[in-house]
Amino acid sequence: MIKITLPDGSIREFASGVTPMEVAKSISEGFARNVISAAFNGTTIETETQLTTDGSLILYTWNDTEGKKAFWHSTSHVMAQALEELYPGIKLTLGPAISNGFYYDVDFEDQKITDADFKKIEDRVLEISREKHEFKMRPVSKADALEMYKDNVYKTELISNLEDGTITFCDHSTFTDLCRGGHIPNTGIIKAFKIMSVAGAYWRGDEKNKQLTRVYGTSFPKQKDLTEYLELLEEAKRRDHRKLGKELELFAFSQKVGAGLPLWLPKGAALRDRLEQFLKRAQKKAGYEQVVTPHIGQKELYVTSGHYAKYGADSFQPINTPAEGEEFLLKPMNCPHHCEIYNVRPWSYKDLPKRYAEFGTVYRYEQSGELHGLTRVRGFTQDDAHIFCTPEQLDEEFKKVIDLVLYVFGSLGFENFTAQISLRDQENKEKYIGSDENWEKAENAIINAAADKGLNTVVEYGEAAFYGPKLDFMVKDALGRQWQLGTIQVDYNLPERFELTYKGADNE
Template sequence: YVKAVKLMNVAGAYWRGDERNKQLTRVYGIAFPKQKLLDEYLEWLKEARKRDHRLIGKQLEIFTFDDDVGAGLPLWLPNGAFMIEQIEALAKKTEEKAGYERVKTPHIAKDALYETSGHLKHYKNSMFPPMELEEGSTYYLKAMNCPHHHKIYLSKKRSYRELPIRMAEYGTCYRYEKSGELFGLMRVRSLQMNDAHIYCTEEQFKQEFQRVNEMYLQYFEVFDIDTYVMRFSTHDPDKLGDKYVNEPELWKKTEDMVRRALQESGIPYQEIPDEAAFYGPKIDVQIWSAIGREFTLATNQVDFSQPRSFNLKYVTADNNEATPICIHRAPLGTHERFIGFLIEHYAGNFPAWLAPQQVAVLPIKDSLINYAQKIGRYLNNLEIRTFVDERGEKVNKKIRDAEVQKVPYMLIIGEREEQNEAVALRKHGEGDLGTFNLQDFAGKLEDEAKLPID
């Protein structure tokens, strides 16, 4: 049956992982029933290495790490910071249209907050160690935003007329991932999360839940994500009171509500037992990059537990009190994981609106720098991100460097272009596109350069 075998790697390893034992040789290999399948896999592996977000992230100066800062704590360079700002701007405009309000919360809180939420009981091993302060209080770096948002909900009395309340924040969280599990931007200890919590009535739940899923689909279209599935994670009844909050009736009711909402939306999903959050069922959004690698992008969770733990209430139409349902949602996940995915998905060839630099103006000799600068000022005034390469290099070198930096458009400036107030246009990965009037080119690029939201 095995007809194609390939030796992949050789490494040293101590017997049973104990360095006091003899060192052995570990041989890694792979086998397929057909040579064609092996060839396809090796080609995929080659492409995956070319798209490695760690390599491209360094090449394009998007992010870096430093030992003095610490493992799993990325430093965003100017290009990466720009990408973050663009994604945030897209998310904020999308959420503003969908009725979200933005809040801000601190990076730390007292242990009492996480005792109430249940995170210290169920999640403590993933949190940074406590900080003991002189005043006798114990603080933790926040690993999640939801307890802080619940406190904002509690800041005043709520009425059914206010619901649903959609509370959004790009909050920074800290999670103590084990050092062996850290991997580039995909597994980090500091993460900026596109987070929101929706407080709604039971009657409003289905519509709110489906609207969140519709927002996912909107983002998939923007970022050219064609392959996805939603994993509906449910609880294990045998682990109630241990892994999951001990509310069997609420678990059944909430899971049935989520299941119906998914079925009515027509979105493909898989049901996965024993992978729910400790406070309720959740949807994990699985997406595939352009080369077929699977990523967990985002989550959509239903919480019936924390609203009760925090005693969240609203006044009903008949002047009684009721507890809202809370939906935790993060359609774009974290900046870290999402940008890591985008680097691989696009191989660094980002759409113009997301590219840190959209245009490189390349004069072929020094006497043309003034005209090149004039073009740069004109395009930058139109909010088209442009830089002028004034180095005394040959134009082929400038083109090659702009290609390596994956700048979407290059404008080659020679004497003829200066005389005609034109530009010779070159597109990354495609080559020369001909000569254009500057205004015509700018008009073409303006639509590509702006945020992709109506």
């Protein structure tokens, strides 16, 4: 017998080899009919995967984010099958789930796909779906996998980077794809499907590689869900901030100035100033002092902070001064500048906390294809702040920042939000800086503060910043779209890198 721990903490015993679907049926037949995916000990699995060890099991329905991911990823397999049938000779690459659907990157070679082709693809996908083919995973040796895809350079590249013994294929109907898993039980659950658009996409996101065709799609378990979603999209177009910004004369872009660098027109500048003054008043009341830092800094500043190593590729090229032999960068972050402000003079524990706030403009070199109105730009202004405090003050200070965020949300009418506790990726700690001890202290501080404030939280591993964990406030707008508005981070690493100190009560 094995022991299965369910999300409510209850533990049930089953015979070894029990499947998630069988566990679901033991809870309720009605519940089982809605289960479409599962995770065991943190790993996404199929509903028919046999469980042979003790562990924690989560059962997902369409109402769960992970359930939707499995649903959309499974549909991407069905769409790939339809594309292969309708366009013989194409080469498939990757087809992941994304927010509100999925895409599949395809090398159509000399063939083309246009809007006029969408209906025949959609019809074929629904035909395959109605046949209720099961999704079945199977292990494959590296040699067999390479042989299977010997005519597909993209899959061959992916397989070459995998270890033998870790490679799996997913089969349904007459179709097979290289896949790690995470599917719905069968294609019959897919009742509605639509291709949303096609676009160009470089293989691996590298513009030096061949440009592929990215086919975007979405699917739902009911036709009425798709109809409502499409109506929501039409409403989103009506409310598109790029459209309203132009109509209301708030902001503009100029190719002569540069893509992703917004120009604030008089009305937009007035609106922006009202927001800034509102926030400055709130910050002042909360004990923050306003500071101003330059738009550039010496490269060494960002090397010390660690930002250059992590974000150098996403920064604008250094500005060189040959006569002086100096290198400057457009400021990608305000953090190191605020550290240097703190370092201007010595401090006593009696002086702390110091709360510095700035509406600081920063610059990131985003790829041109990723730019989108004011939501993805190359230059933007953050209502940014850094609090320098003692470890003993951390809990209280963190809660005060939560209070400030909640005050702003309440004032602006943002009521539908979730606090996301963003922690390190437990499987890949190399991409973060700092000791395990400091990370544990920082992560526990966030978890405890959020619990004390009674926030509605979710935990996401791998979403932390490279230097520390954070609490991200994910706000839903009037159309149900989710945006990250507000982040609180705990950083034990920058103080060490910049040698920030204070004299304690022990005179050390």
